Amino acid sequence: MKLHHWPCIAVAALLLAAPGLARAEEDQTFGAFVSSCFQYLGEPQKLTETLDRVAQRLQGEMAHQHLNGRAGKAWLMTVEDSVYGFVLTDQGTCTMTAASGDPETIAQDFVLFSELAENSYRIAQEPVTREDGWDYHGLTVFDPGNPTDIHVHMAVNTAPVADRRAIISVARVRSTDPHRPARTTKKTGH
Numbered sequence: 497m498k499l500h501h502w503p504c505i506a507v508a509a510l511l512l513a514a515p516g517l518a519r520a521e522e523d524q525t526f527g528a529f530v531s532s533c534f535q536y537l538g539e540p541q542k543l544t545e546t547l548d549r550v551a552q553r554l555q556g557e558m559a560h561q562h563l564n565g566r567a568g569k570a571w572l573m574t575v576e577d578s579v580y581g582f583v584l585t586d587q588g589t590c591t592m593t594a595a596s597g598d599p600e601t602i603a604q605d606f607v608l609f610s611e612l613a614e615n616s617y618r619i620a621q622e623p624v625t626r627e628d629g630w631d632y633h634g635l636t637v638f639d640p641g642n643p644t645d646i647h648v649h650m651a652v653n654t655a656p657v658a659d660r661r662a663i664i665s666v667a668r669v670r671s672t673d674p675h676r677p678a679r680t681t682k683k684t685g686h
Contacts, residue, residue: 569584578596592662594662644669
């Protein structure tokens with residue numbers, strides 16, 4: 497395994513195994529994001545192959561609408577009553593859009609994700625902002641030994657009825673920290 501993949505793989509494995517994640521009966525939105533975009537961060541070919549197997553690749557005008565003018569690929573996937581859209585840009589940003597879901601559970605899963613990441617890595621949490629019925633969350637996971645860090649951004653529509661419930665993105669961003677932090681040791685309760 498290449499060194500620059502270990503933080504997202506380790507955090508993804510922890511998150512997927514977390515017993516409180518998504519209270520599975522209630523919502524799968526953040527879990528779907530972790531098992532797709534986040535798990536395959538930095539591996540666009542594997543993500544493309546996975547989404548081509550489980551989702552419908554969009555072409556033409558439909559793909560263009562989802563890509564919003566960016567170069568890349570787009571998919572739609574329906575799981576039971578939930579519809580997810582995926583966009584993988586040529587720059588490596590992966591975005592998942594959920595048409596439905598429980599906004600409170602989605603936000604709680606983002607907090608759990610942040611806490612799990614913070615147990616092993618240095619992170620910078622952005623304050624939650626609110627605008628026009630959307631809550632915006634963000635965090636950066638610092639990746640020691642790599643010139644880029646992992647940035648996760650999420651927007652959750654808190655309205656009782658919404659056409660889009662959540663938009664979650666992950667990308668590698670060039671670090672602006674001149675003093676790259678060393679990896680912290682995992683915190684334990686002992």
